[in-house]
Amino acid sequence: MTFLSLTNLKRLFMILIVAAVVAVMTGTPGSSTASPTTGVHGSFLERVSWFGLFAAPRWLLFLTLGVIVWLLMSLYRPRARTIRRGIDTVFAFPKELTSKRSTRIALILVALIIVLLLPKFVHESFWMYLIVEQIGVWILLALGLNVVVGFAGLLDLGFAAFYAIGAYTTAFLTGALPMPALFHHPIPTLWVIPIGILAAMIFGVVLGTPTLRLRGDYLAIVTLGFALIIDDFVETQSGVTGGGVGSSAVPHPSLNLGFWHFHWGISPTPYYYLCLVFVVVFILVFTSLEHSRIGRAWVAIREDEVAAESVGINPLKYKVMAFAVGAASGGFGGVMSAGLVGIVNPGLFTYQVSVNVLVLVIFGGMGSIWGVALGAIVIQTATSYLDNYQPWGYQINDLYMYIGALLIIMMIFRPAGLLPSRRRAREFAAAEGGEDIHTDEVLTGDQP
Amino acid sequence: MNDQATTDQVTTDLIIRAEHLTLRFGGVVSLRDVSIEMRRGEILAVIGPNGAGKTSLFNSLTGVYQPQEGSIMFMARDAAPLSVIGKKAHQIAQAGVSRTFQASRLFSALNVFENIKIGAEDHRGIGLVGALVRGPGTRRGEHRSDGVVVDLLEFVGLTSEANLIASQLSYGARRRLEIARALATDPEVILLDEPAAGTNPSEKLELAELIRRVRDERGVSVLLIEHDMKLIMSLAERLYVLNFGSVIAEGSPAEIRANPVVIDAYLGSSHEETKA
Numbered sequence: 001m002t003f004l005s006l007t008n009l010k011r012l013f014m015i016l017i018v019a020a021v022v023a024v025m026t027g028t029p030g031s032s033t034a035s036p037t038t039g040v041h042g043s044f045l046e047r048v049s050w051f052g053l054f055a056a057p058r059w060l061l062f063l064t065l066g067v068i069v070w071l072l073m074s075l076y077r078p079r080a081r082t083i084r085r086g087i088d089t090v091f092a093f094p095k096e097l098t099s100k101r102s103t104r105i106a107l108i109l110v111a112l113i114i115v116l117l118l119p120k121f122v123h124e125s126f127w128m129y130l131i132v133e134q135i136g137v138w139i140l141l142a143l144g145l146n147v148v149v150g151f152a153g154l155l156d157l158g159f160a161a162f163y164a165i166g167a168y169t170t171a172f173l174t175g176a177l178p179m180p181a182l183f184h185h186p187i188p189t190l191w192v193i194p195i196g197i198l199a200a201m202i203f204g205v206v207l208g209t210p211t212l213r214l215r216g217d218y219l220a221i222v223t224l225g226f227a228l229i230i231d232d233f234v235e236t237q238s239g240v241t242g243g244g245v246g247s248s249a250v251p252h253p254s255l256n257l258g259f260w261h262f263h264w265g266i267s268p269t270p271y272y273y274l275c276l277v278f279v280v281v282f283i284l285v286f287t288s289l290e291h292s293r294i295g296r297a298w299v300a301i302r303e304d305e306v307a308a309e310s311v312g313i314n315p316l317k318y319k320v321m322a323f324a325v326g327a328a329s330g331g332f333g334g335v336m337s338a339g340l341v342g343i344v345n346p347g348l349f350t351y352q353v354s355v356n357v358l359v360l361v362i363f364g365g366m367g368s369i370w371g372v373a374l375g376a377i378v379i380q381t382a383t384s385y386l387d388n389y390q391p392w393g394y395q396i397n398d399l400y401m402y403i404g405a406l407l408i409i410m411m412i413f414r415p416a417g418l419l420p421s422r423r424r425a426r427e428f429a430a431a432e433g434g435e436d437i438h439t440d441e442v443l444t445g446d447q448p
Numbered sequence: 449m450n451d452q453a454t455t456d457q458v459t460t461d462l463i464i465r466a467e468h469l470t471l472r473f474g475g476v477v478s479l480r481d482v483s484i485e486m487r488r489g490e491i492l493a494v495i496g497p498n499g500a501g502k503t504s505l506f507n508s509l510t511g512v513y514q515p516q517e518g519s520i521m522f523m524a525r526d527a528a529p530l531s532v533i534g535k536k537a538h539q540i541a542q543a544g545v546s547r548t549f550q551a552s553r554l555f556s557a558l559n560v561f562e563n564i565k566i567g568a569e570d571h572r573g574i575g576l577v578g579a580l581v582r583g584p585g586t587r588r589g590e591h592r593s594d595g596v597v598v599d600l601l602e603f604v605g606l607t608s609e610a611n612l613i614a615s616q617l618s619y620g621a622r623r624r625l626e627i628a629r630a631l632a633t634d635p636e637v638i639l640l641d642e643p644a645a646g647t648n649p650s651e652k653l654e655l656a657e658l659i660r661r662v663r664d665e666r667g668v669s670v671l672l673i674e675h676d677m678k679l680i681m682s683l684a685e686r687l688y689v690l691n692f693g694s695v696i697a698e699g700s701p702a703e704i705r706a707n708p709v710v711i712d713a714y715l716g717s718s719h720e721e722t723k724a
Contacts, residue, residue: 292579309537426557
């Protein structure tokens with residue numbers, strides 16, 4: 001019987017170890033004053049109630065869960081191929097649906113109507129607020145990072161830097177920082193939008209020009225470093241940025257056209273529409289870039305930089321461009337968030353933010369604009385829901401554990417993302433089939 | 449005076465002149481004092497045993513490697529001679545030196561049409577505004593590159609495969625696609641690194657025919673590395689033989705075939721044994 005084969009029992013053993021680790025991770029915290037092992041003790045021996053049905057010590061619970069997972073895996077293994085194909089057919093349906101131009105346009109129109117009318121359905125302003133702050137802004141960030149990671153294939157682990165640039169530019173120009181505003185003349189938040197976008201783009205060029213000569217892992221580490229520098233700068237230069245406290249005096253945007261005056265106040269709905277307009281604009285801009293000469297050059301660089309150079313493409317130029325273009329939307333995200341919440345402080349732009357944006361992009365489907373937007377909506381909705389309702393004994397600290405698990409499952413079953421871009425899916429398929437992977441046998445050898 | 453005139457005559461006739469190239473990787477010398485002259489409009493071949501430095505020479509000529517010593521001049525038809533060393537690969541490609549790779553390096557997730565189009569497009573300038581606004585200039589550019597692609601598809605015989613993904617093509621078709629992509633940059637000289645590697649005999653004949661047409665119909669000078677002696681002897685007008693990073697012989701196919709040094713390099717000690 002395959003269930004009790006040695007390999008399968010080994011697998012059970014591994015799963016139980018993982019279950020034990022998860023039990024400790026999610027269990028009661030230890031204490032440094034009392035016995036440091038209280039956490040481990042409690043994690044296993046504490047009695048918990050499950051759905052109010054029964055109470056059992058945690059070790060029993062996790063043992064049961066482990067065995068269930070093992071049983072499911074044992075059942076899944078022999079049928080893996082069929083199940084995978086099933087999943088693919090389910091996901092192929094929307095792809096087929098959108099292959100026709102007319103249905104695609106109809107779908108976009110329906111989606112547009114839904115998002116336009118959304119404030120009519122969401123009555124609680126708290127949720128409306130979350131939709132803008134937790135979903136809208138994150139869509140902007142994900143769309144921006146998608147240009148860098150998805151289009152140009154550059155792993156950027158410091159995207160929060162651009163977000164921070166946008167937000168701090170807003171705070172600076174509106175006079176909310178300890179440092180006086182430009183020319184001692186604060187300007188309204190709304191007018192900061194183009195300047196914030198431009199500032200982020202310039203910063204993208206400044207950051208990109210020296211670093212984008214690096215490839216792959218090296219680039220990722222440098223971008224990480226830059227984000228940490230920005231974070232540190234903001235945190236320590238209290239005379240300039242307000243330090244760890246930051247500023248909580250960023251004014252709400254307002255528009256004065258003489259005949260028409262509008263003030264974005266406490267209510268989140270106007271922000272929703274402002275954000276929506278820019279999301280649509282960025283989607284249009286990025287879509288048209290994707291299908292332009294520049295988009296094709298990005299694909300070429302992503303697929304094979306040496307070959308791209310051999311047809312006259314300057315990789316550095318196009319990579320810097322990807323950085324700047326992606327930074328635009330990240331920077332706007334910062335302006336938006338600062339204007340809405342009125343607060344800027346270093347805690348909002350940590351490394352965690354960069355990772356989270358990257359998760360959205362990978363989950364949604366690198367290189368796929370609609371996939372990334374959908375991914376941001378799905379994950380951010382789930383996160384907001386979990387954080388605010390805390391169902392099933394969920395704790396905020398556990399969030400990244402679940403997101404990590406989600407990504408692992410995703411990578412196994414749908415490595416190209418929720419709605420993969422066609423090209424990316426092909427690249428993944430080719431890599432899986434072991435086909436056409438360029439081993440750099442001819443051109444490696446770091447030039448001395 | 450007369451002498452001066454003749455050298456000038458020769459210079460204008462040349463398209464690439466590489467002199468005293470030495471390329472080292474740490475302690476390994478990959479090219480040792482290699483000098484090569486290529487005339488405009490010829491099919492020139494570089495042959496030699498494995499590891500002789502053929503691909504290193506190609507990589508030096510196209511800016512992928514930077515030789516430590518020596519000079520490379522590229523004489524484009526309507527431009528001042530360009531010193532290749534120190535230039536980036538993309539600059540050399542833009543100047544008119546195009547190439548293919550030993551292990552074909554296509555954009556494998558793109559279709560045949562897109563592969564060639566990327567080569568045909570002008571990658572100078574920024575083009576950010578053009579990409580967003582799609583003004584008449586941008587559209588004209590797109591139209592022009594589409595025209596180039598259609599023309600090249602026909603030239604290499606891939607018109608009916610235009611919509612296939614590059615990785616779906618047969619080996620021979622991939623080789624032709626790579627040549628088409630290289631030609632799309634409108635080069636004056638094309639460097640082909642083992643274009644017939646991995647192809648079957650009938651595909652080899654097609655490729656030889658195609659390479660000849662590249663020169664005859666497109667006026668592009670061809671520099672070629674190849675292992676298949678039959679192919680190279682029928683195709684090349686002149687050959688350089690490399691061994692251990694140095695040029696050991698130069699001449700017409702007939703001369704090379706009769707050259708004892710070359711026979712020695714290729715057959716090595718076994719040749720000595722047969723003589724003995």
